[in-house]
Amino acid sequence: MDEFKPQIIAFTCNWCTYAAADLAGTSRIHYPPNVRIVRVMCSSMVNPMYVFKAFESGADGVLIAGCHLVDCHYIDGPVKCDTMFARLKKMLHTLGLEDERLRHEMISASEGVIFAQVIREMVEQLKKLGPSPFKIRREALV
Amino acid sequence: MEETRIGVYICHCGLNIAGTVDVEEVTNYAATLPSVVVSRDYRYMCSDPGQDLIKNDIKELKLNRVVVASCSPRMHEPTFRKACQDGGLNPYLYEHANIREHCSWVHDDKKVATEKAKDLVRAAIKRVYYHQPLEVKEVPVNPKVLVVGGGIAGMQAALDIANGGHQVYLVEREPSIGGHMIQLDRTFPTLDCSECILTPKMADVGHHPFIELLAYSEVEEVSGSIGQFKVKVKKKARHIDESKCVGCGICEEKCPWKVPSEFEMGLGKRAVVYIPFAQAIPNLATVDVDHCVYIQSNGKKCGACIKFCEAKAITPETLLNQTDQIIEVEVGSIIVATGYDQFDPSVIPQYGYGRYDNVLTGLHFERMTCAAGPTGGKVVLKDGREPENVAIIHCVGSRDQNYHEYCSRVCCMYGLKYAHLIKELTDADVYEFYIDMRCFGEGYEEFYKRLSEEGVNFIRGKVAKVTDVAISDEEKGKLIVVAEDTLLGKLIRVPADMVILCAALEARADADKVASLFTLNRRADGFFLERHVKLDPVATPTDGVFICGCCEGPRDIPDTVAQAEATAAKALSLISKGKITLEAAIANVDETKCLGCGRCEEICTFHAPKVISKNGVMVSELNETLCKGCGACAVVCPTGAMLIRHFTQEEILAQVSALTEV
Amino acid sequence: MEVLSPYKEATEAIVEAGGEPLKLCYQCGICTGTCPWNLVRGFIVRRIIHEAQLGITDFGSEEVWLCATCRACVQRCPRGVEIIDVMRAVRRAVVSLGIGIVPDALRISAKNIAGAGNPLGEAPERRGDWARDLGVKKFSPGTEILYFPCCIPAYDPDVKRVSQATATVFNKLGVDFGILGTEERCCGEAIRKAGYEDTFHSLAESNINTFNRNEVKTIVVSSPHCYHTFKNEYPELGGEFQVIHIAQYLAQLIDQGRLKFSKEINKRVIYSDSCYLGRHNGVYDEPRKVLQSIPGLELIEFPDSREDALCCGGGGGRIWMETVKGERFSDIRVEQALEKGAGIIALTCPYCFLNYRDSVLTMDKSEIIQVKDISELVAEAM
Numbered sequence A: 001m002d003e004f005k006p007q008i009i010a011f012t013c014n015w016c017t018y019a020a021a022d023l024a025g026t027s028r029i030h031y032p033p034n035v036r037i038v039r040v041m042c043s044s045m046v047n048p049m050y051v052f053k054a055f056e057s058g059a060d061g062v063l064i065a066g067c068h069l070v071d072c073h074y075i076d077g078p079v080k081c082d083t084m085f086a087r088l089k090k091m092l093h094t095l096g097l098e099d100e101r102l103r104h105e106m107i108s109a110s111e112g113v114i115f116a117q118v119i120r121e122m123v124e125q126l127k128k129l130g131p132s133p134f135k136i137r138r139e140a141l142v
Numbered sequence B: 001m002e003e004t005r006i007g008v009y010i011c012h013c014g015l016n017i018a019g020t021v022d023v024e025e026v027t028n029y030a031a032t033l034p035s036v037v038v039s040r041d042y043r044y045m046c047s048d049p050g051q052d053l054i055k056n057d058i059k060e061l062k063l064n065r066v067v068v069a070s071c072s073p074r075m076h077e078p079t080f081r082k083a084c085q086d087g088g089l090n091p092y093l094y095e096h097a098n099i100r101e102h103c104s105w106v107h108d109d110k111k112v113a114t115e116k117a118k119d120l121v122r123a124a125i126k127r128v129y130y131h132q133p134l135e136v137k138e139v140p141v142n143p144k145v146l147v148v149g150g151g152i153a154g155m156q157a158a159l160d161i162a163n164g165g166h167q168v169y170l171v172e173r174e175p176s177i178g179g180h181m182i183q184l185d186r187t188f189p190t191l192d193c194s195e196c197i198l199t200p201k202m203a204d205v206g207h208h209p210f211i212e213l214l215a216y217s218e219v220e221e222v223s224g225s226i227g228q229f230k231v232k233v234k235k236k237a238r239h240i241d242e243s244k245c246v247g248c249g250i251c252e253e254k255c256p257w258k259v260p261s262e263f264e265m266g267l268g269k270r271a272v273v274y275i276p277f278a279q280a281i282p283n284l285a286t287v288d289v290d291h292c293v294y295i296q297s298n299g300k301k302c303g304a305c306i307k308f309c310e311a312k313a314i315t316p317e318t319l320l321n322q323t324d325q326i327i328e329v330e331v332g333s334i335i336v337a338t339g340y341d342q343f344d345p346s347v348i349p350q351y352g353y354g355r356y357d358n359v360l361t362g363l364h365f366e367r368m369t370c371a372a373g374p375t376g377g378k379v380v381l382k383d384g385r386e387p388e389n390v391a392i393i394h395c396v397g398s399r400d401q402n403y404h405e406y407c408s409r410v411c412c413m414y415g416l417k418y419a420h421l422i423k424e425l426t427d428a429d430v431y432e433f434y435i436d437m438r439c440f441g442e443g444y445e446e447f448y449k450r451l452s453e454e455g456v457n458f459i460r461g462k463v464a465k466v467t468d469v470a471i472s473d474e475e476k477g478k479l480i481v482v483a484e485d486t487l488l489g490k491l492i493r494v495p496a497d498m499v500i501l502c503a504a505l506e507a508r509a510d511a512d513k514v515a516s517l518f519t520l521n522r523r524a525d526g527f528f529l530e531r532h533v534k535l536d537p538v539a540t541p542t543d544g545v546f547i548c549g550c551c552e553g554p555r556d557i558p559d560t561v562a563q564a565e566a567t568a569a570k571a572l573s574l575i576s577k578g579k580i581t582l583e584a585a586i587a588n589v590d591e592t593k594c595l596g597c598g599r600c601e602e603i604c605t606f607h608a609p610k611v612i613s614k615n616g617v618m619v620s621e622l623n624e625t626l627c628k629g630c631g632a633c634a635v636v637c638p639t640g641a642m643l644i645r646h647f648t649q650e651e652i653l654a655q656v657s658a659l660t661e662v
Numbered sequence C: 001m002e003v004l005s006p007y008k009e010a011t012e013a014i015v016e017a018g019g020e021p022l023k024l025c026y027q028c029g030i031c032t033g034t035c036p037w038n039l040v041r042g043f044i045v046r047r048i049i050h051e052a053q054l055g056i057t058d059f060g061s062e063e064v065w066l067c068a069t070c071r072a073c074v075q076r077c078p079r080g081v082e083i084i085d086v087m088r089a090v091r092r093a094v095v096s097l098g099i100g101i102v103p104d105a106l107r108i109s110a111k112n113i114a115g116a117g118n119p120l121g122e123a124p125e126r127r128g129d130w131a132r133d134l135g136v137k138k139f140s141p142g143t144e145i146l147y148f149p150c151c152i153p154a155y156d157p158d159v160k161r162v163s164q165a166t167a168t169v170f171n172k173l174g175v176d177f178g179i180l181g182t183e184e185r186c187c188g189e190a191i192r193k194a195g196y197e198d199t200f201h202s203l204a205e206s207n208i209n210t211f212n213r214n215e216v217k218t219i220v221v222s223s224p225h226c227y228h229t230f231k232n233e234y235p236e237l238g239g240e241f242q243v244i245h246i247a248q249y250l251a252q253l254i255d256q257g258r259l260k261f262s263k264e265i266n267k268r269v270i271y272s273d274s275c276y277l278g279r280h281n282g283v284y285d286e287p288r289k290v291l292q293s294i295p296g297l298e299l300i301e302f303p304d305s306r307e308d309a310l311c312c313g314g315g316g317g318r319i320w321m322e323t324v325k326g327e328r329f330s331d332i333r334v335e336q337a338l339e340k341g342a343g344i345i346a347l348t349c350p351y352c353f354l355n356y357r358d359s360v361l362t363m364d365k366s367e368i369i370q371v372k373d374i375s376e377l378v379a380e381a382m
């Protein structure tokens, strides 16, 4: 059997975490290739529906990442995102998804190293957890 | 419907991308995807020939969507949008895939990187499919400016703008401009007299051809948004004829009824008809309606002022029938400079303010040392004696989670200023009780050093209480200040005749009302919130509304003036541009889906959506000039009526599912 | 030069007990200036906090045992430092790690509490004796109220007046109440503050079991210390009961029109706020209300009252430690009461009762001023 390669979707805000991922690139900080980034304008733009969609279509983990509290381009997006995230996490939990599959981070534009680190950690963790229960179900049914 | 025709361009970026990603494979792969009409690779897409590829293809192949996979969109999205536009395509029909920073530069396995690049390109193609053309709108800027608050902050801002040749409306609530600064005696650290440096400015404001001074007035209503605000100002009735009053003050002299003067902090009295201080601008009398015997008796009693006013500015008519007036003005931007209130120390009972006669606040002491003030500039106790010892207590209501957690930033310095003045004006010993000395500004540390030389006693410790219960003869008849001298590790009792409380600066009592009037946000400490603490300190979340001075937090005069000038620069730069370009990728309400629930209105930091009644039903209406496109409203909208252009659910869902496909 | 404490474990425990707020102390010293000890001797509270921050606590110092946990300082601290928790943690380290000296008197009381379930070392079988001739029933499931008198009113020959007055009032009004007598043990509040954490836990566990076994729902207490721990500390250990202090209960009875007075007490009465009813739990009005309802009684106030009231000196286990003459806060209080011309000092706390009684006796003032619990005054006026 092939080694399990977890798939991660990362929703990153344009101003901070997307830029942090850019910085990881310009600084050539390598990290596992399992992540695909979706650029949103602010972490408060992330609709729970997008996260469901990601899991439903086969992601093993989802990262939502934006600015630190005081840096948000739209002043208090991270606070709004946090409220959404808490609800989302509960919902996913009741659906049988392990808490570790969903992460919310605040990563500023200067924290390329941290971005890479978070991806590494997530990949490790997801490898331990194995494929997402949604994915297993789907594959069993198809 | 028009057929979707997508052009895809994969950049090599020299070897930056091509070194790790098999560009050819990605290009061939893209060509196989639905609606892709052309898929090309090129060494440097951002070069002119690269851009020309796009422009030509749009024309020749009738492309109506474009995807470029290259470096970060933060770098070249604008470049390729421009190329699309030059090629005759709406720039929002463009999508970018980042296969350099997010792919070739962070992976080294060519196979893996190529797969990832394919995923990213596929997702961009799926997403661009749903893009819609967007219009970039512009609104003109009305070159007039409203300034609210006539303290040093508001005056400075008004003068800067007016000196630039633009009309300013300056609204001041009190009968005269001047704010707190005109109450101050001398100002630290240079000790120049406040009146001497401020009154010329006040006069300039009063005479300036481009400043319309609306004193004794308040803003009632604000509508519209950046570039075109409509403002209603209530001009309160002074009950005198402003066109006739020459400010001679005879009415005040003859009025037999006296009440405590607000300007003198209650240390002196003023008449019921009054000019608050000698250099008031505008120099007009004002009748205190609540105390005027003539008005309260409906013209039956008193009326002394009517008799003595030679200019005939006060008449039975003005006293009994004059009413408030509403003035409407239109402006392009607003500067809020409403200042601060002094914290009321009577809520700290152990300091005895309000209970002991000789416990004063800073502003009281300012009036006391002022030569034109109620004591003629003498530092005296309530009974007229000169004090032998004076205690100055810092951080009263500041740096204390029971009251205000923040530092009020000026108290250490004015505490030192008082020590100096007491030394200059009396023979008293001075004790400064401080927690930390914060003397950070230009010349401030030097001032601290100077006061040390003058022999002030500095005691490091927060005062526990001020009491009149003596435990020794030496203490009898005095106030005793109890504190730990934390440097000695000893509890000490300092007998003093006079205690000056350096009371905190706090947000105005009506800051909530002012905030909702101008759609400002407030910090937890009550002051108005700036757009960004470091990088946008005088802007607010509401475009076109700026803040300066102490309404944004405690600060000294130099900082206040610098900020005021910054707001003026902001307003002037808007005026000189003459128009505002609005972000196109912003929210949009589908009225047919909207329930009018108001969640969007509630969550939006910028107050862009508002639920209004339209043909009897409640719907959300978006003020496009306010929306920044953050997307928070669309997340909470229960029906999907609210969506963000260019970031619609369709678009993002398509992108997400494309990324996890295969 | 100072060497950092060798008791790393202990200092870590203190830092932990002080929690985040301990780190916030900015050494302003208002705690020192507020602490009543400084009326009678030097006690630099701020320094103790700083030593705790740096991990250089002097476990051998007698200062470890001074704090009466009156909460005056905590109320004023501009940074929200839980000073009492720090004091308690220091004591806990001394007690459990044996790295200092526990004062003799405290050690004996602690031993009594652990052994006999009361600080006086009295026999547990006799805990209910105070009620013997009053026709008080034993609490059983279904009884509305458990009356929990506290160790002092249960055993102390003098302070028994308090529990007995309470029972008398309840009997007269037909309140459905009972006591658990021999099954009760000390509430443990004070011994916990004195550093005996384990003792507290075993007492609390035993009481919670007893209460649950008897299906207790509502407890009326005479001591603010019982009130405090039942209300604020037992829930963490799984004991959830409705707790009412007698002053609150009497005020309720007055509101409901059940408690009415027929006799006058024509005296000037000064009310002394107890720290644990007042500052710790914010109950200031009810005792005053009860006193004011008594016909003829003239209620007067101390120069410092309510939030600023002076501690009697009995909290935090101080009640069991020796306080030398000249350092007793209750002496100052009695003097103030005399100056105000009070004939009675009204109290709501058994510890206050002991301290004030001793002060009046040693100051030789029993001829002119009396010490009474609020329940006694109510009983007299009925």
Ligand SMILES: Cc1cc2nc3c(=O)[nH]c(=O)nc-3n(C[C@H](O)[C@H](O)[C@H](O)COP(=O)(O)OP(=O)(O)OC[C@H]3O[C@@H](n4cnc5c(N)ncnc54)[C@H](O)[C@@H]3O)c2cc1C
Pocket: B148, B149, B150, B151, B152, B153, B154, B171, B172, B173, B174, B177, B178, B179, B180, B181, B184, B186, B187, B188, B189, B217, B218, B219, B337, B338, B339, B340, B341, B342, B362, B363, B366, B410, B414, B417, B505, B508, B514, B548, B549, B550, B551, B555, B556, B557, B558, B560
């Ligand atoms: C005791 C004391 C001593 C000080 N000494 C010094 C010193 O020596 N040196 C120094 O640099 N700084 C000193 N300061 C600080 C100084 O007072 C402030 O920096 C300065 O006054 C701030 O000016 P401002 O215009 O922001 O606010 P303010 O002076 O408060 O002016 C605000 C103005 O807005 C008006 N206003 C308020 N609300 C409304 C409304 N809703 N509509 C219309 N108008 C409104 C008010 O009437 C007022 O005229 C001292 C402060 C204190 C308390």
Ligand code: SF4
Pocket: B586, B587, B603, B604, B605, B606, B607, B608, B609, B626, B627, B628, B629, B630, B631, B632, B633, B634, B644
């Ligand atoms: S997108 Fe953001 S700024 Fe625009 S209306 Fe929605 S919440 Fe407000």
Ligand code: SF4
Pocket: B589, B593, B594, B595, B596, B597, B598, B599, B600, B601, B609, B611, B619, B620, B633, B636, B637, B638, B639, B640, B641, B642
């Ligand atoms: S949240 Fe949606 S449904 Fe509710 S008012 Fe706003 S747009 Fe309408």
Ligand code: SF4
Pocket: C024, C025, C026, C027, C028, C029, C030, C031, C032, C045, C046, C049, C073, C076, C077, C078, C079, C080, C081, C083
């Ligand atoms: S009052 Fe609080 S901040 Fe001040 S010294 Fe005491 S513990 Fe520290």
Ligand code: SF4
Pocket: C031, C034, C035, C036, C037, C045, C066, C067, C068, C069, C070, C071, C072, C073, C074, C083, C084
């Ligand atoms: S709680 Fe009371 S006795 Fe203890 S340190 Fe604070 S003020 Fe002093």
Ligand code: FES
Pocket: A013, A014, A015, A016, A017, A041, A042, A043, A044, A066, A067, A071, A072, A073, A074, A075, A077, A078
């Ligand atoms: S802009 Fe980054 S989280 Fe809001």
